[in-house]
Amino acid sequence: LIQTVKLRLFLLLLHWFHPYLLTTSSNSFPSFPLARERMKSQYVTNICLLILCLGAANNTPWPLLIFLASLLPLLHHTCRVPGGSAWRGVPAAPGPAGWPLLGCIPFMGPLAHRRLAELAASHGASRLMALTVGATRVVISSHPDTAREILCGSAFADRPPKEAARLLMFERAIGFSPSGEYWRHLRRVATGNLFCPRRIAAQEGLRQRVAGDMVRRVGYEMERKGSVELRGVLERGSLESMVGSLFGESSLGREREEELVGMVKEGYDLIGTFNWEDYFPMGGLLDFHGVGRRCKTLAEKVRSLVGEVIAERRRGGLHSHVGLGEDFLTALLTLPKEESLCDSDIVAVLWEMIFRGTDVVAILLEWIMARMALHPGVQAKAQQELSACLGGAQRAVRDSDIPKLPYLQAVVKEVLRLHPPGPLLSWARLAVRDVHVGKSLVPAGTTAMVNMWAITHDGSVWADPWAFRPERFLE
Template sequence: MDSIQTLLLLLLLILCFAIWVYAVQIRHRNSYKLPPGPKPFPIIGNIFELGQNPHKSLAKLSKIYGPLMSLKLGSMTTIVVSSPETAKLVLLKYDQNFSDRPTLNAMRPFDHHKLSVAWVPVGNKWRKLRKICKEQMFSVLRLDASQSLRKEKLQQLWDYVNDCCTSGEVVDIGRAAFTTSMNLMSATLFSVDFAAFGSDSSREFREIIQGIMALAGKPNVTDYFPILQTADPQGIFREIKHYFEKCFEIFDEIINQRMQERGLPSDFPSKNDMLEALIDLKLKKETELNFDDIKHLLLNLFVAGTDTSSVTVEWALTELMLNPGKMLKAQNELRNVIGQIEQVQESDISKLPYLRAVIKETFRLHPAAPLSVPHKAKEDIEIQGYIVPKDTQTIVNIWAIGRDSSVWSEPDLFMPERFLEQETDFHGQHFELIPFGGGRRICLGLPLANRTVHLMVATFIHNFDWKLEGGLKPGEIDMTENFGLTLQKATPLKAVPFKVM
């Protein structure tokens, strides 16, 4: 009987909370001139408007309610930005007001939201971590110095594809790109390769990283109704915590081994990688860097740096195989500029305008982060005649901007040629193409991703042609997306390489 009474009391409390939330919603909505949006249902608001693919659902709604749109997601007010002009206001003109992040429940395990460079509020800690990343990993000087490492990993990719070419084996493009990206990151961070092509370890790491990205981007009812955080009805907190634990176990083992190596005689060969630089900084007391900071920074770099690049490469190869004429143009450019034998170098990218156009068009159609990482308003602010209230979650629909017919002619077609006719870059200055975001929270890894994505795509197509697995025709390629923090291809792209005659 006591358990029944407890359950009834709990239901009564939830009902009272729901009524209070609804009253606050109505009062809040009436006290501000919010941007237009669909009428919210009582209590739940517009949660059901999101659907399985929120980037597409929100793009459709923006055509009705405009490029600055408001939604109620439970107790959370959300503003959705869907045009280059409005994105420029939020990410550039009012960047300071929108530079913080909402505290999402999926980012709470191990206080990741307080320690992660991607999620920590703008302040001294964020500036310190951002400076470390730029100076130790993403500066032009550092990237130029690590070219030989990327050359080695790309040669391993070429060797793997060539072996499959000789044996007639099928290549899982996304998995091969993932293994290359992962080894690039693990070698840069730790001076080790985490996996070999076709290995079980590669599959395990891919499951961990893609699991984190899928859960981080999944609409979470506990963000909309904080009273449910302890219950975690979708299990998102528990699952992502499990993935974090797996990563931290790996990092702890590597860090402990590295600290032991540093205690060996001075003639023991030292490593020249990110971990070594971070430990050096940690031992300097003025940096106020601890091992928790290091592990969360490594988690950011490893997960985001691996997944986003491999996702983009798989979509680029998918579009090229879907459009054989575009594939031939990219291959001919490579063969004319580079030759048939030489490996593509980073210095060659500037000489390959069509390859660069292919990558830009892939970024436009298939941005790795379709809704970017959400922002949060620090104060009430007026934009385009409407009020965006303090603490409002603000989302930029990068996918919708890339498909906007008022910006792009024939927006659903893969047409790299459009970028041969106009000077549009993706470094946060042209807001019609912002796959890495913009403003002060622009993706720190952009300079590295720019190099690796171009080189991986070039490696796949330079000396090889491709036949789809099972005699599949280009028009039969499944283009279904799996939504998350990154936009995965639901059905892996698999093809057999053969040598170009």
């Protein structure tokens, strides 16, 4: 009699679950992450059955079993809102419901751009996809038109809060300051004193010296070990070039540069570490990886090192550095009084330039070298163009030679297309007001991301998007 009652209760539970469950053919197995999205209900069913079986085997009271087994499908049904629970009560673009409580956090791994591109395709939401990450409302664009609205529109003027970046950049850097007069002032200072054509031309000698050092370092490692650890050579060269532009040549010394290399690596590790505080209120209480503590420690090291350089520059006098070839630090210290920055702001700006300008350049150069090795025909064409430009002269390439090297420029563009730096998170914005993107409403406070990788691999935008073909930029 007891077994009969248990069986009847079991069948009743299955009948109760039925309205909330979706079935998937066992013969079809869609690609990840679409498989996970479609089979999520089957996972819920299996978990419920597991609870019932384990409970029966351990003589767990049936009322408790029924409560536990019913909790999962009810929670699953409650969270099945287009775009996830954060979009409840808000008209949302198409998108996955996500997991209860977690949303789409399981998709936000190292290859999040690929997984989210598959989700956008499966939901017909390439123009704009809504989703929930933890408790955060997010939209993702995988189409050029909506990406342009997000990246160029004034409604997305801010960056989403990211605790590691906020701590590492002292809340004062250009890329992480809130939109306003201070941010515009920093942009004007950087544009007029670091990225202007006059300043770039003045640094040509520095770039040639760094490039020569990199070539010699490669030759030395080949002679000594028979192989080259290319990433280290490129990181070192990128850092030397950036440090020379910011502080002047030979301003830091070998020991400080080595320390900066370690700081940059640790900073990127912290930025890439999952942090609960970015997605949940009071998430800082779940800082299992110690991201906040490590960021504060690293920020103090940066403040100490860069602060020492600023103090030394002030003590040594600024007159000897002023001129056409002056470095960025001297330019910052000699700004007119009405435009001047305090030392804390100068530290933040200089550290941001080092941090953002070192690893990205090194990774781009590494991809260029990898593509050249994988495509010897492309490498031969680029080498032939260089030889024709130099005319057999034994000299380094100058800035004035670049317009004469269209194929090499096309190679760089094609590498950037196939391997965009920061394919997803580097393009994040924050909606400062309610705005329509396409036909979809994006409420204020929504994080907006552009999946640049999905756009550069879109067959409707690029012919044969997976092929490495620099010639497409010359046609």
